[in-house]
Amino acid sequence: MLTTLAALAELNRLQIVELLRDGPRSVGEIAELLQLRQPQVSKHLRVLSDAGFVEVHPLAQQRIYQLRREPFHELDTWLESYRHVWDARFDRLETYLRDAQTQEQEQRHGDKQ
Amino acid sequence: MLTTLAALAELNRLQIVELLRDGPRSVGEIAELLQLRQPQVSKHLRVLSDAGFVEVHPLAQQRIYQLRREPFHELDTWLESYRHVWDARFDRLETYLRDAQTQEQEQRHGDKQ
DNA sequence: TGAGTATATGCCTGTCAAGGCATATACAAG
DNA sequence: CTTGTATATGCCTTGACAGGCATATACTCA
Numbered sequence: 001m002l003t004t005l006a007a008l009a010e011l012n013r014l015q016i017v018e019l020l021r022d023g024p025r026s027v028g029e030i031a032e033l034l035q036l037r038q039p040q041v042s043k044h045l046r047v048l049s050d051a052g053f054v055e056v057h058p059l060a061q062q063r064i065y066q067l068r069r070e071p072f073h074e075l076d077t078w079l080e081s082y083r084h085v086w087d088a089r090f091d092r093l094e095t096y097l098r099d100a101q102t103q104e105q106e107q108r109h110g111d112k113q
Numbered sequence: 114m115l116t117t118l119a120a121l122a123e124l125n126r127l128q129i130v131e132l133l134r135d136g137p138r139s140v141g142e143i144a145e146l147l148q149l150r151q152p153q154v155s156k157h158l159r160v161l162s163d164a165g166f167v168e169v170h171p172l173a174q175q176r177i178y179q180l181r182r183e184p185f186h187e188l189d190t191w192l193e194s195y196r197h198v199w200d201a202r203f204d205r206l207e208t209y210l211r212d213a214q215t216q217e218q219e220q221r222h223g224d225k226q
Numbered sequence: 227t228g229a230g231t232a233t234a235t236g237c238c239t240g241t242c243a244a245g246g247c248a249t250a251t252a253c254a255a256g
Numbered sequence: 257c258t259t260g261t262a263t264a265t266g267c268c269t270t271g272a273c274a275g276g277c278a279t280a281t282a283c284t285c286a
Contacts, residue, residue, distance in 0.1 A: 028231095040274075061233070139262080174261060
């Protein structure tokens with residue numbers, strides 16, 4: 001999860017992913033469209049590839065990069081585990097505050113024993 | 114979006130968010146449960162707060178931190194825009210490869226003119 | 227095979243962010 | 257008002273990582 005998030009947490013890489021959302025692209029095209037130097041693009045694509053975000057399809061000397069679904073699924077699953085939070089949110093806060101108060105009282109009684 | 118992702122792209126902050134998923138916590142509790150120093154926890158919470166991930170509820174000297182929904186919604190919306198990709202994925206690759214071939218031929222003819 | 231093109235890699239440098247620690251601030255309780 | 261407790265902030269140091277650039281590698285075509 002951390003690897004997945006870290007891969008996206010950089011402006012140029014995020015932009016590359018967003019560009020690839022509209023379809024596959026060669027390294028050169030990415031570099032030109034995003035106004036980046038080719039070596040940096042290759043490096044960013046390496047990071048994205050290691051994180052599972054992209055796969056490569058060679059075409060002569062070109063390398064066509066395309067998005068993979070797995071990391072998006074991972075993000076989706078992770079997000080899913082937070083959905084229940086919103087329902088229970090205020091209940092939990094009230095519970096916490098009440099419990100904290102109770103524990104405080106118990107501690108004070110404990111001091112006197 | 115970048116701010117949101119960057120906030121999560123750090124191990125301890127990710128763990129704080131995951132801890133808060135189970136309910137609100139004070140700074141001290143977070144520090145103890147995650148085995149972190151209090152100042153670092155405060156700093157991480159600052160980052161999470163700036164990114165909109167948490168809100169604070171004062172309770173005496175304590176500060177109770179709780180998750181907010183907005184950044185999760187943002188992530189969800191962003192992810193949503195990638196769903197269509199999987200359906201069209203192979204079509205797009207084939208289209209790209211075919212177009213690339215076509216353009217190559219056109220370019221060769223152009224050279225001869 | 228040689229020249230041209232597309233991409234990857236290695237090295238160097240600078241920047242930024244996280245941790246450690248001291249300390250400031252805020253509140254509570256006697 | 258003093259002491260204790262909870263949290264935030266500031267300063268310093270260090271490590272990771274992104275960019276720049278030269279160069280290696282891989283492929284094409286004549």
